[in-house]
Amino acid sequence: MSSLSFNPVIQLKTPPPSRSKINSRFIPISARLHNNQQQQQQQLNFSVLRFTFGIPGLDESYLPRWIGYGFGSLLLLNHFFGSGSTSVPQLRSEALGLSLAGFSVALPYLGKFLKGATPVNQISIPEEVEQIFVMSPDISDELKEDLAWVTYILLRNTNTFSVMVSVQGKLCIRGYWNTPSDVSKAQLHDWFNRQIENIGLFDLKETFYFPQNSGSRLSNILPKRTSSLLVQTVVGAPSSLNSNEEQKTEGFVLVASSMGYAYSDKDRAWIGAIANKFRRERTCMI
Structure with missing residues (x-):
């Protein structure tokens, strides 16, 4: 017994590493990817927002006009009610200030003219x-918050009265829609889901924009006076382990307006940036 226990020739065989130990190497990678996705979701509430005071009835696009009116009025008051005589340099300064104030007043009109769109306050609210x-x-609560913010800023900052977002198999519908009177509010989600499946929006592969006609296939859910329709696809990010993998469509962002040519190139690029915020990176699990 003692010779066997102290024999130096005997070697103990170590068992092969278990699968659980092999998989443990990928835990930090998965954690980093998960943290990156969480950071992207947290940035959604801030990076897609446009400048706004949040005051009801105040259109921030006309802010330069009110600034021009204010400073122009101050210059005129200082000129007519100021004490003492007015020197030539002061007259030049006042003329320059009035020119800048006039440019600020005309700036909103120039912006609307260059964009080729009608001002937001001329949107006609659909009837019936x-x-x-x-x-x-x-x-989830996180996705619910993101969808609520996205639909709000799309309605607030663009010429939109109807918005629909489909992402991760979830739907968010907001604004004015043509819904049947015999469908209750609890049944609206299922009704919209059936309409989208019949139209084929879930199988959409690319973005399309109708600046003057919304299309006959969507007329049963959109208001009658809809003129412009934009459907922006949400394309999934390629796999981190296979960059050559074909990108798949994971949803869409639909906006509609009663105005013709309601969405300029800048608006469409901004809506596309919002859609990209919902992209999810696909990872290969081993």
Whole structure:
């Protein structure tokens, strides 16, 4: 017994590493990817927002006009009610200030003219339609917050009266929509889901824009006076382990307006940036 226990020739065989130990190497990678996705979701509430005071009835696009009116009025008051005689340099300064004030007043008009769109306050509210706000019932709080913010800023900062977002298999419908009177609010989500499946929006592969006609296939859910329609696809990011993998469509952002040519190139680029915020990176699990 003692000779066997102290024999130096005997070697113990170590068992092969278990699969759980092999998989443990990929835990930090998955954690980093998860943290990156969380950071992207946290940035969504801030990076897609445009400048706004949040004051009801105040259009921030006309802010330069009110600044021009204010400073121009101050210059005129100082000129007519100021004490003492007016020197030549002061007259030149006042003329320059009035020129800048006049340019600020005309700036909103020039911006609308260059964009080729009608001002936002000229959108006609559709008649005989219902204003709704519907979300999928089985949705996380984080995604619910993101969808609520995105639909709000699209309605607030663009010429839009109807917006629909489909991402990660979830729906968010907001604004004015043509819904049947016999469908209750609890059934609206299922009704919209069936309409989207019949139209084929879930299978959409590329973005399309109708600046003057919304298309006959969407007329049963959009208001009658809809003139412009933009459907921006949400394309999934390629896999981190296979950059050559084909990108798949994961959803869409639909906006509609009663105005013709309602979405300029800048608006469409901004809406596309919002859609990119919902992109999810696909990873290969081993």
